Amino acid sequence: MVADATSKELYLEDHDFSAIYDTCKVSTKDKYFRHDGFFFKENKLCVPNCFLRELLVREAHGGGLMGHFGITKTLEVLHEHFYWPNMKRDVQRICDRCITCRQPKSRIMPHGLYTPLHVPKEPWVDIFMDFILGLPSLGKGEILYLLLWIDFL
Numbered sequence: 001m002v003a004d005a006t007s008k009e010l011y012l013e014d015h016d017f018s019a020i021y022d023t024c025k026v027s028t029k030d031k032y033f034r035h036d037g038f039f040f041k042e043n044k045l046c047v048p049n050c051f052l053r054e055l056l057v058r059e060a061h062g063g064g065l066m067g068h069f070g071i072t073k074t075l076e077v078l079h080e081h082f083y084w085p086n087m088k089r090d091v092q093r094i095c096d097r098c099i100t101c102r103q104p105k106s107r108i109m110p111h112g113l114y115t116p117l118h119v120p121k122e123p124w125v126d127i128f129m130d131f132i133l134g135l136p137s138l139g140k141g142e143i144l145y146l147l148l149w150i151d152f153l
C-alpha cells in the first residue's frame with residue numbers, strides 16, 4: 001500500500017476510521033496516530049474497509065508462505081501488523097469459505113484411496129521448500145527464520 005492522496009481519502013471516507021482519523025491531525029488520540037500518510041493504532045496499520053481487508057486475510061491464510069492454518073493462526077498473523085474493527089469476524093468468514101480448507105472435510109465427494117508418491121529418478125526433480133518462522137529470540141545475531149529444502153530422492 002502506497003501512502004498518497006488515495007489512502008487519506010480512504011481513511012476520511014471510512015466508516016470505522018473517519019472520525020478518529022480527523023481528530024488525529026496534529027497529535028495522537030486513544031493510541032491512534034498518523035505517520036507518513038498512514039494511520040496507526042499503537043504500532044499496527046489501520047486498514048480501511050475496502051478490498052484490502054479481504055486481500056490481507058487471504059494472504060495471511062493461504063498466501064505463498066502460509067498453509068491454511070485456520071482462523072486462530074490467521075488472526076494472529078494479521079494482529080501482528082494490522083488493525084481494523086471486527087477483524088475476527090472477517091477472518092472467520094473468509095476462512096470458513098476457503099475451498100482449500102473445506103476439501104479434506106468434504107463428506108459428499110470423498111477423495112478415494114491414498115496412492116504412493118512418485119519416486120524421482122534424479123536429484124532436484126521433486127523438492128520441497130518451507131520456512132520455519134517464529135523462532136525463539138537468541139539475542140544478538142539471532143536467527144529470524146530457517147529455510148528448509150528437502151529433496152525427495
Ligand SMILES: [Zn+2]
Pocket residue numbers: 061062068069095098099100101102
Ligand atoms: Zn484455507
